[in-house]
Amino acid sequence: MIGVIVDSGCDLPEQMKARDNVRVVPLKIILDGKEYRDNIDISTPDLLHYMEDKFPKTSLPRQSEISEAFDSLYEKGFKEMLYIGISSGLSGTLGQVKTFVRDFSEKHSDVKVEVVDSMNISIGSGLLAMKGIDMIKSGLAFEKVVSEIHASVKKSKVFFCIPVLKFLKAGGRIGKVTATIGDILDLKPVITVGEDGVYHSVSKERGMKRAVRASVKNLLNFIEGKRLLNIAAYTSDKSEKTMEFFRMVIEEIKAAGIDDVITGQISQSLVCHTGPGLIGVAAIIE
Numbered sequence: 001m002i003g004v005i006v007d008s009g010c011d012l013p014e015q016m017k018a019r020d021n022v023r024v025v026p027l028k029i030i031l032d033g034k035e036y037r038d039n040i041d042i043s044t045p046d047l048l049h050y051m052e053d054k055f056p057k058t059s060l061p062r063q064s065e066i067s068e069a070f071d072s073l074y075e076k077g078f079k080e081m082l083y084i085g086i087s088s089g090l091s092g093t094l095g096q097v098k099t100f101v102r103d104f105s106e107k108h109s110d111v112k113v114e115v116v117d118s119m120n121i122s123i124g125s126g127l128l129a130m131k132g133i134d135m136i137k138s139g140l141a142f143e144k145v146v147s148e149i150h151a152s153v154k155k156s157k158v159f160f161c162i163p164v165l166k167f168l169k170a171g172g173r174i175g176k177v178t179a180t181i182g183d184i185l186d187l188k189p190v191i192t193v194g195e196d197g198v199y200h201s202v203s204k205e206r207g208m209k210r211a212v213r214a215s216v217k218n219l220l221n222f223i224e225g226k227r228l229l230n231i232a233a234y235t236s237d238k239s240e241k242t243m244e245f246f247r248m249v250i251e252e253i254k255a256a257g258i259d260d261v262i263t264g265q266i267s268q269s270l271v272c273h274t275g276p277g278l279i280g281v282a283a284i285i286e
Contacts, residue, residue, distance in 0.1 A: 001021065001076075001077055001078045001079065001080070002021065002078065002080045002081070002082065002136045002142050002145065003021045003022070003023065003073035003076075003078035003080070003081045003082070004021060004022050004023070004081070004082050004083075004084070004129060004132055004133050004136065005022075005023045005024075005025060005069050005070065005073070005081060005082070005083045005084075006022075006023075006024055006025070006083070006084050006085065006125070006126070006129050007024070007025045007026075007027055007061065007085045007086060007091075007093050007097075008024055008025065008026045008027050008038040008039055008267045008269060009027055009038075009085075009086040009091065009093070009121065009122065009125070009267055009269055009270055010024075010084065010085070010086060010118070010122070010123075010125040010126045010129055011122045011123045011125070011126045011234065011264060011265075011266055011267055011270070012024065012126045012129055012130070013126065013130070013262060013264060014264075016126075016129070016130055016133055019133065020076070021073070021078060021133075021136065022133060023069035023070075023072060023073060024069070025061045025065055025066050025069050025093075025097075026038040026039065026040055026061060026065060027058060027059070027060070027061055027091075027093065027267070027269040028058060028059040028060065028061060028062070028269070029041075029042060029047065029056055029057070029058055029059075029268055029269055029272060030056065030057040030058065030059055031047075031050055031054075031056050031057075032054075035059070036268075037065075038267050038268055038269040039267050039268060042268060044236075044237060044265065044268055044271060045237075047268050047271055047272070048237060048271065048275075048276050051167070051271075051272075051275060051276075055167065055170045056272040057272070058269045058272050058273070060091075060092055060093050060096050061093060061096070063096075063100065066096065066097060066100050067100065067104075070100070070101075070104055070113075074108060074111065079110055079111050079112065080111070080112045080113075080142040081111065081112070081113045081114070082113075082114050082116065082132055082136075082142075082145065082146065082149065083097055083101070083113065083114070083115045083116065084116045084118055084125060084128055084129045084132060084149065085097060085115070085116070085117065085118060085125070086118060086120065086121050086122075086125050087117060087118060087119050087120055087121055087125075087193055087197035087198070088117050088119075088197060089119070089193075089196060089197030089198040090121055090193070090197065090198065090199070094115065094117050097115055098115050101113050101115055112142060114142075114146045114149075116128075116146075116149055116150060116153070117153070117197070118153060118156070119153050119154075119193065119195065119197040120153075120156055120157075120158060120193050120197075121158060121193055121270070122158060122160075122234060122266050122267075122270055122280060122282070123158065123232045123234050123262070123264065123266075123280070123282045124156050124157065124158030124193065124282040125156070126232075126282075127156050127229070127230050127232060127262075127282055127283070127284040128149060128152055128153065128156045128284065130230060130284075131148070131149065131152055131229060131230075131284060132145055132148075132149050135148060135149075152284065154195065155284055155285045155286070156282065156283070156284040156285075157192065157219065157222045157282060157283060157284075158192060158193060158280060158281070158282040159190055159191070159192050159202065159215040159216075159218045159219050159280065159281055159282070160190075160191055160192075160215060160274075160278055160279060160280030160281070161188050161189065161190050161191065161205075161208065161211035161212060161214075161215050161278070161279055161280075162188070162191075162236075162274045162275060162277055162278045162279075163188070163208055163275070163276070163277040164275055164277075165177065165189070166275070167272065167273055167274055167275040168199070168273055168274065177189055177191055177199045177200065177201045186206055186207050187204045187205065187206060188204065188205050188206075188207065188208055188210075188211035189201040189202075189203070189204050189205075189211070190202040190203045190204075190205060190211055190214045190215050190218060192218070202214075202218055203218075208245065208277070208279075209245070209248075211279075212245045212248060212249060212279045213248075213252065215249075215279065215280070215281050216249055216252045216253060216281055219231070219281045219282070219283055220253075220256050222283060222285075223283050223285055226285040226286065227285060227286040228258065228283060228284075228285055228286075229283075229284045229285055229286050230262060230283065230284050231253065231258055231260075231261055231262065231281070231282070231283040232261065232262035232263065232264070232281065232282045232283070233246065233249045233250060233253065233261055233262075233263050233279075233280070233281050234263070234264050234265060234266050234278075234280045234281075234282070235265055235266070235278060235279060235280070236265065236266050236270075236271050236274055236275070236276055236277060236278035237265070237271070237276045237277070237278075238265070239276060239277070241277065242276065242277055242278075242279070245279045246263075246279060249279060249281060250263075253281070266278060266280065
C-alpha cells in the first residue's frame with residue numbers, strides 16, 4: 001500500500017486530505033512569539049486582522065508532527081510512501097523531511113520512501129500531489145508513480161498576483177521579484193515559480209485587474225496545445241474585492257472552454273508571505 005504525505009503549503013483540496021492514505025504536515029505561524037499550526041489553530045480572518053499593523057512569521061513544522069504523519073501511515077500498513085513538498089527554494093521544510101526520512105528508513109528497513117521537491121508552491125504543488133494520489137488509486141506500482149511524479153514536476157505551473165509586495169519582502173521570500181515596483185504607477189507583478197524553485201516576475205501590469213487577467217493569460221498559454229489534467233484558481237481571502245477578481249478569473253477560464261476548475265484558499269502560512277488580495281491560478285498537464 002502507498003501513502004502520500006504533503007506539507008500544508010501544498011494547499012491540497014480538502015477531499016484529497018480526507019483520504020485514508022494521505023497525511024498533511026502543518027507548517028507553523030508565529031504571532032508575537034506564539035506558535036500556531038497552519039490551518040488548524042488560527043482562522044484566516046484573524047491572521048489578516050493581525051497583519052493590518054504587524055508582520056507575522058512562519059517556521060518549519062515540528063519534528064513530532066513529521067514523525068506522526070509517517071508513523072501513522074506505517075502503523076496502518078503503508079510500506080511505500082511518497083512525500084511531496086513545496087519548493088526547497090521557498091522553504092526549509094523539504095530539507096527537514098529528508099533528514100527525518102533518513103532516520104525513519106534506517107529504523108524501518110521494510111519501508112520505501114521517496115521525497116519529491118515540487119519546485120512549486122500552493123496548489124501548484126497540490127496538483128502534483130493530486131496526480132500522485134490518483135495514480136495510486138488506479139493501482140500503479142510505487143516505482144511507476146515515483147517516476148511519473150518526478151517527470152511531472154515541470155508540468156505543473158502557477159501564476160499569481162498580489163496588491164502589495166511588503167509581506168513577501170518582509171518574509172524573505174521575494175526571490176527574483178523586484179521589491180520596489182512603483183506604487184505611484186500602481187504596477188503589479190505577475191509572479192511564478194521558476195525552474196530554480198524561487199519566485200520570478202513574469203510581467204508588471206498597471207493595476208490588479210490587468211495583473212489578474214495577465215495571470216490567467218499566462219496559464220492559458222502554458223496549457224495551449226497540451227492535454228490538461230487539472231486547473232485551479234485560489235485566493236488568499238474572501239473579501240468583496242478579492243472575490244470580484246476571483247469571479248473574473250473563473251469566467252475567463254470558462255471562456256477558454258474549461259469548465260472544471262478546482263477552487264480554494266491558500267493556507268495561512270502562505271498568507272503570511274502574500275497578505276490579502278492574492279489571486280492565483282495553476283494547472284498541470286499530461
